Amino acid sequence: MFIQTVVDLRRAIDYLKVRGDINQEKIGYVGASMGAIMGVVLAGIDNRVKGVISIVGGGGFLETYPLVKVFPQALALLSLADPIYYVDRISPRPLLMINGLKDNIVPKKTAEALFNAACEPKEIFWFESGHGDMPQDEVMRICKEWFEKYFFVK
DSSP states (O other), X not given: OHHHHHHHHHHHHHHHHHOTTSOTTOOOEEEETHHHHHHHHHHHHOTTOOOEEEESOOXXXXXXXXXXXXXXXXXXXXXXXXXXXXXXXXXXXOEEEEEETTOSSSOHHHHHHHHHHSOSSEEEEEESOOSSOOOHHHHHHHHHHHHHHHHSOX
8 A cells, every 4th residue: 555655646746847837846744643644755756756745644653652562564565655765865955844743643752753854945833733633724834834845935
């Protein structure tokens, strides 16, 4: 599933690259939850993505969740999808992370692990929220300002 998702995302970029109405140097990615996780993996292997916004995403899950302790053979498969192994390859392209301090699906320590593994330029915003209850207007404002900063500079 994880590998196919990244393949599909790369095909979407292929499509964008052949369209005449798309600026090929300004293809960004915004994803939330699993979409955020896969977006970091995508940008880590495909430099056509010029920047990533990760909303309620994280990394370092192999150390966080007990699945690997119960099924050690899962390590090889799951490591293919853990963004902690890809995030440092995004630089020098920008990364924005938006996370919730009360998130019990993507705990704070996994977001911090991903952010700490990333290289500059990177930013992180924290909300006093869980996984799906962030203030949408504020999240949209932050995303808009970030895109203006990195994609719409004249």
